[in-house]
Amino acid sequence: MLTIENLSVEYVSHGQWTPALKNFSLTIEPGEAVGLVGPSGSGKSTIALAILRLIRSGEGRITDGRILFQGRDLLRLPEEEMRQVRGRSIAMIFQDPFTSLNPVLTIHAQMQEVFEAHADVRAQSLVDALEQVQLDPLRTLASYPHQLSGGQRQRVMIAMALLCGPQLILADEPTTALDVLVQKEILDLLRSLQVKTGVSCLLISHQSAMLQRYTQRIASMSDYGSR
Amino acid sequence: MLTLYFERFKRNRLAVAGMGILFLLVLVALVGPYIIHSSPSTQNLLERLQAPSSQHWMGTDDLGRDVFSRMIAGARVSLAVGFISVAVAVSIGTSLGLIAGFFGGWWDTLIMRTVDVMLSIPTIFLLLTVLAFLNPSIYNVMAVIGLTAWPGLTRLVRGECLSVREHDYILAARIAGIPTTRILFVHILPNVIAPILVSATLGVGGAVLTESALSFLGLGVQPPMASWGNILALGRDYLHLAWWLCLFPSAAILITVMAFNSLGEGLRDVLDPRA
Numbered sequence: 001m002l003t004i005e006n007l008s009v010e011y012v013s014h015g016q017w018t019p020a021l022k023n024f025s026l027t028i029e030p031g032e033a034v035g036l037v038g039p040s041g042s043g044k045s046t047i048a049l050a051i052l053r054l055i056r057s058g059e060g061r062i063t064d065g066r067i068l069f070q071g072r073d074l075l076r077l078p079e080e081e082m083r084q085v086r087g088r089s090i091a092m093i094f095q096d097p098f099t100s101l102n103p104v105l106t107i108h109a110q111m112q113e114v115f116e117a118h119a120d121v122r123a124q125s126l127v128d129a130l131e132q133v134q135l136d137p138l139r140t141l142a143s144y145p146h147q148l149s150g151g152q153r154q155r156v157m158i159a160m161a162l163l164c165g166p167q168l169i170l171a172d173e174p175t176t177a178l179d180v181l182v183q184k185e186i187l188d189l190l191r192s193l194q195v196k197t198g199v200s201c202l203l204i205s206h207q208s209a210m211l212q213r214y215t216q217r218i219a220s221m222s223d224y225g226s227r
Numbered sequence: 228m229l230t231l232y233f234e235r236f237k238r239n240r241l242a243v244a245g246m247g248i249l250f251l252l253v254l255v256a257l258v259g260p261y262i263i264h265s266s267p268s269t270q271n272l273l274e275r276l277q278a279p280s281s282q283h284w285m286g287t288d289d290l291g292r293d294v295f296s297r298m299i300a301g302a303r304v305s306l307a308v309g310f311i312s313v314a315v316a317v318s319i320g321t322s323l324g325l326i327a328g329f330f331g332g333w334w335d336t337l338i339m340r341t342v343d344v345m346l347s348i349p350t351i352f353l354l355l356t357v358l359a360f361l362n363p364s365i366y367n368v369m370a371v372i373g374l375t376a377w378p379g380l381t382r383l384v385r386g387e388c389l390s391v392r393e394h395d396y397i398l399a400a401r402i403a404g405i406p407t408t409r410i411l412f413v414h415i416l417p418n419v420i421a422p423i424l425v426s427a428t429l430g431v432g433g434a435v436l437t438e439s440a441l442s443f444l445g446l447g448v449q450p451p452m453a454s455w456g457n458i459l460a461l462g463r464d465y466l467h468l469a470w471w472l473c474l475f476p477s478a479a480i481l482i483t484v485m486a487f488n489s490l491g492e493g494l495r496d497v498l499d500p501r502a
Contacts, residue, residue: 052402058331087404099395104417113413117405160403 001200002028002051002168007065009046009055020046020060026219028168033194033201035211038221044204048170052090053082070167088118091161093190095173097153101145107156108141114163121164129159133189151182158190162197169194172204187214235497242493248486256306259299267300268292268451276469286471288461297453298475304454305483308369308438309431315373316380317427321416323377324384329392329411338381345378354437358446365454368447372434380426387419421498425491432487439480455480 009021021043028034038044049055050062053074067074074085094100102110111126130137133155145153154174161169171190175183191214194201205211211218236242260267271291279286285294327338353375361367391397392415400410441447442456450457455476462472 054398054401083404083406085404086402092399092402094395094399096395100399102396102400102414102418105413113400113405113409114403117403117409157399 003068011060035215035218042221091166241489245486245490256302267296300453309435312372316376320377320380324381328385328388342378428491432484
């Protein structure tokens with residue numbers, strides 16, 4: 001379903017282009033959970049950003065490769081079609097739930113807005129979406145991010161990622177900022193929802209033990225990164 | 228969030244005092260002209276240059292007009308010029324700052340170099356030059372003050388926007404496929420509103436002062452329309468005969484500007500996330 005072929009990315013610093021990723025290849029089948037392991041700075045997050053084509057033009061560029069998603073090369077899509085892919089077909093869960101929700105908007109406003117951005121999606125009930133991540137829906141919808149705990153915010157992020165029924169979820173170190181007990185809860189929840197909805201998942205982490213438990217297959221960055 | 232700000236605001240005595248004074252001033256400017264009986268432009272040459280008395284609380288001027296009624300009419304003019312010119316400056320400054328900070332690149336270069344040029348010209352000379360070519364009127368004064376006051380705000384908004392745009396929640400919004408204009412107005416703007424509010428409040432005080440200066444120099448609001456600046460300009464000619472013609476408008480300008488400044492600085496403390 002997702003095939004990355006020979007992806008190469010460079011970053012610029014003081015006018016000097018440095019390769020961050022060389023000839024990276026990866027395939028994810030429908031419904032499959034794939035782990036991606038590698039040390040800090042090895043380009044794990046770069047892959048997630050490259051798939052969504054959100055590497056900022058002033059900071060880095062994709063120099064080579066293809067990213068085939070459901071038969072289309074994402075690197076060649078017009079910007080408006082790419083915007084429709086983001087959030088609708090491919091969703092992402094962030095590392096730090098403390099910074100990935102806008103502090104001045106309620107959860108309701110932030111979830112509702114995802115539907116408004118994708119007009120053709122049949123709106124799912126926000127209450128159902130929050131119930132499936134085991135949150136009290138009405139209280140959560142009326143809250144601002146600072147009124148929720150880290151674990152609750154990450155559950156909100158998962159609910160938002162699943163809102164439009166995506167085919168692929170990118171989870172970039174989704175539990176690094178949480179404490180150990182909450183980490184396990186979040187990962188168990190993510191795994192059960194992934195099995196239930198049949199969505200594919202790319203789980204990025206530096207902890208290979210965790211990946212072994214929650215994914216079917218692990219790809220390592222060590223073969224591709226620049227260092 | 229709002230209740231927290233309100234609690235903090237209540238504890239800031241200077242800001243509350245400023246707010247109270249401004250509330251009174253706005254009230255006077257709005258309803259004053261309908262309550263007092265004497266008109267600000269009725270002349271009575273038999274009663275010219277009279278000192279403050281129970282009949283004329285702030286005395287009369289060289290044409291026998293009641294200074295108190297002129298002060299109230301002037302409050303209306305000064306506050307209207309202050310608020311409207313700042314509204315103009317805030318609209319321009321905020322839009323340009325958001326464009327420069329969010330889109331960057333050529334937009335940023337073009338807008339920020341324009342700001343640099345504007346800031347390198349002393350504002351008062353620019354105002355005098357432009358008003359010398361236009362008809363001096365209250366509307367031109369509002370427009371000209373508004374059109375020269377935006378560069379500082381643009382720089383401020385651009386800086387805030389640059390820092391907010393780096394946050395994960397902006398990236399998260401893009402990843403969710405939210406359109407760019409919506410990100411700009413719904414996600415970035417509310418996060419930069421606090422410094423805009425502070426700067427606008429301080430700006431109104433500055434605009435009141437500028438209007439008075441222009442009217443004092445004869446390029447602002449024209450007689451017979453009253454403004455604190457032109458009452459003061461008139462008073463200068465009679466300083467040795469009628470102290471009240473200078474004292475009351477000067478005091479009014481001083482108090483108003485101080486009230487706006489203490490409210491603005493209070494808001495800055497209240498809205499500061501590190502406080």
